[in-house]
Amino acid sequence: MNITHFVIIPSITQRISTRFRLTLLISILALLPMASFAQEAEQDTVAAAPAWPEDSLGRRTPRGTVTGFFSAVADQDYTKAAFYLNLISPIDTIQDGAATAKALQRLLDQNSRFLPRSWISNEPDGRLDDDLPPNLERVGSATLDSLRIDLILEKTEGAEGGPIWLFSAETVRKIPVAAIGTEATVIEKTLPNFLEDNNLGGVPVGHWIGMLVIAIISYLAAWGLTAALAWLIHYIWRKTREEPTxxxxxxxxxxxxxxxTAVILVMLSQRFGISIVLRQRLSEFTIIVALVAVLLLLWRLVDAIANFSRRRLTHRNNMAGISIVLFLRRAAKVALLVIGTIAILDTLGFDVTTGLAALGIGGIALALGAQKTVENFVGSVTLITDQPVRVGDFCTVGNTSGTVEQIGMRSTRIRTSERTIVTIPNGDFSSQKIENFAFRDRFLFAPALRLRYDTSPEQIQAVLSALRQILASHDKVDKGSARVRLTEIGTDSLKVEIFTYILTSDFNEQLEIKESLLLRMMEAVNTQGKGFALPAQQLLVTENGNGKADHRKDVSDTSPEV
Known part of the structure; x- marks a missing residue:
């Protein structure tokens, strides 16, 4: 299949890219001072105002020339249609021009591909990015006896000044006036005379009926092709026999x-010789169908990717990831709706430049007014990508400690030990210091024991040895980090520090091990030494010079006697 047959496809991607660049440019201009921008825009408008009068035939732009020519042809006013042609010689008569215009219509009816009206430039200078000289504009092509004829418009200067766009002299020269019309098209051979002789909107009634029949045939052919392709994929790739593939x-x-359907409709209407006037009128509808098909394909592709990602994240129990996937799916669908609406309006001929400008400025205003929302969204993306916490983790964020219950697009909810819910905006959450206890692979065990002062050095040695033995004999104690040392002779006790790690990540298990170790250490201190130092208050009674008792408390004595 020749790529030139796809008249509904050309430069869709380029046009979308152009719209995107235009939106970006307008957004950047919106950041400039509004007064200065308005003043410059006013000056540009004044400078760009045309100094020439309007052309009575609407030939100031390529689109106006094409529209006027087809309107004249539809009215069978070939004398008027001749004024849209750049005739080869000034001595050509009006009758010659009318004959040439009629021959051009027949050439376009028989086998041609013409750009839709909305894709033809509506600017006096035409398109400047089509790799053609500035005074030329390609609007389509036709085939005659295997010879391709490019349909070119050229810009000339009118009698009163200003550009006048006409079908170029080179295009007119290639139209064999004598040979055109001798061979009937497929639709003309098929239809009875009364359907050819009666017109509706400048087009024979039979061509309207033929276009409807071709549309039905195109849909049935497209349905058969897609069904056959689906069956072939289903037969070859066995994985497709299972959901969700x-x-x-x-x-x-x-x-x-x-x-x-849109592609086949365009191809068959060209091959069967449907009137170029009818094809040109329905070309925008065909493009809209193709655009809707592309947007629907992207829409369902977004759903398929989102559903696949959600299943994977559900299998991994990543609820936060599911939230971000759902949000991105909604954002992608909104973007598709906006892009689709702009593309359809542009295809229908509406000027979307103002709408794009409003969209760019409105987007900036929305971004400035929703800074916190954007900050929270960025924070949620940070939480999803870096994953400092996950749903179910026990953590401390700022002054809040609890279990993470939900990571949403705007905020994160934490269930505290008091069974209350604390909601923290994701922007604040991601910027604070986060301590996650769920990633802890072992627990620190570092109690400090205080022995009585009357414990002898021999007894201290026995206590230290017993404590070391307790750590060495337990299979859940990290032997490499375990140490027991007498570290301080304090004012009220002898301080013994113990340092090691309990080899478990389960909180309840470490509590059980810690309890067992502390009980055994208490027993070792009481049996091998004098016991633990207990803080006590001592009341000292002294007599002052007046013979009265002076009471004073001293809390530094840890002796059990008072």
């Missing part, structure tokens, strides 16, 4: 079917 193929079948 088979569901994905079924989801994509409708947009592909619509797109193929």
């Amino acid at each position: 088979y569901g994905v193929i079924r989801a994509f079948s409708l947009p592909i079917r619509l797109y193929l």
